[in-house]
Amino acid sequence: MPSSLTEICGYEELTLLDAMMKRNDFSGYTAYVAKDGERVVGIAVIQDGYYPAFTKIWCLEVAKDYQNRGIGRNIVESVLREHPAIKLVAKRDAFGFYQKMGFTFEGEPHPKSNVCYMVRVLH
Numbered sequence: 571m572p573s574s575l576t577e578i579c580g581y582e583e584l585t586l587l588d589a590m591m592k593r594n595d596f597s598g599y600t601a602y603v604a605k606d607g608e609r610v611v612g613i614a615v616i617q618d619g620y621y622p623a624f625t626k627i628w629c630l631e632v633a634k635d636y637q638n639r640g641i642g643r644n645i646v647e648s649v650l651r652e653h654p655a656i657k658l659v660a661k662r663d664a665f666g667f668y669q670k671m672g673f674t675f676e677g678e679p680h681p682k683s684n685v686c687y688m689v690r691v692l693h
């Protein structure tokens with residue numbers, strides 16, 4: 571399991587999740603979950619309609635001891651099969667992963683910023 575929500579989510583995501591939990595309203599969000607037996611080893615939370623023409627991936631996390639086994643790729647490909655246009659805010663550490671998944675930067679990453687919008691559209 572991810573060790574904490576703050577590792578998965580940035581401030582914007584945490585604020586949103588907090589508001590959703592207070593309202594007990596998760597409608598419009600979908601979770602893609604990878605499991606090993608009963609254990610959740612990977613998760614992505616997505617939302618349609620946040621951006622006009624894209625599905626947003628709010629967070630994607632694979633448990634540390636399950637990374638580099640293709641789980642992140644599997645989750646992203648599963649999302650893409652059902653949502654062919656995706657936009658997300660990528661952390662610098664994950665730029666290389668998303669580039670491998672075919673994502674491109676929307677604009678150029680600012681050298682002093684640790685995040686950048688990335689998009690992928692299936693044709």
Ligand SMILES: CC(C)(COP(=O)(O)OP(=O)(O)OC[C@H]1O[C@@H](n2cnc3c(N)ncnc32)[C@H](O)[C@@H]1OP(=O)(O)O)[C@@H](O)C(=O)NCCC(=O)NCCS
Nearest residue numbers: 630631632637638639640641642643660661663664666667
């Ligand atoms: C980023 C993350 C989701 C990748 O998941 P994963 O299951 O480890 O990735 P996969 O095994 O599916 O990797 C797919 C490919 O991307 C590569 N890759 C994985 N992580 C990478 C990274 N951080 N940088 C560059 N390449 C990476 C793999 O080597 C693999 O390449 P290959 O197809 O040539 O073999 C995972 O490392 C993670 O949860 N990180 C912490 C949270 C995070 O950063 N989430 C993204 C926030 S925007």
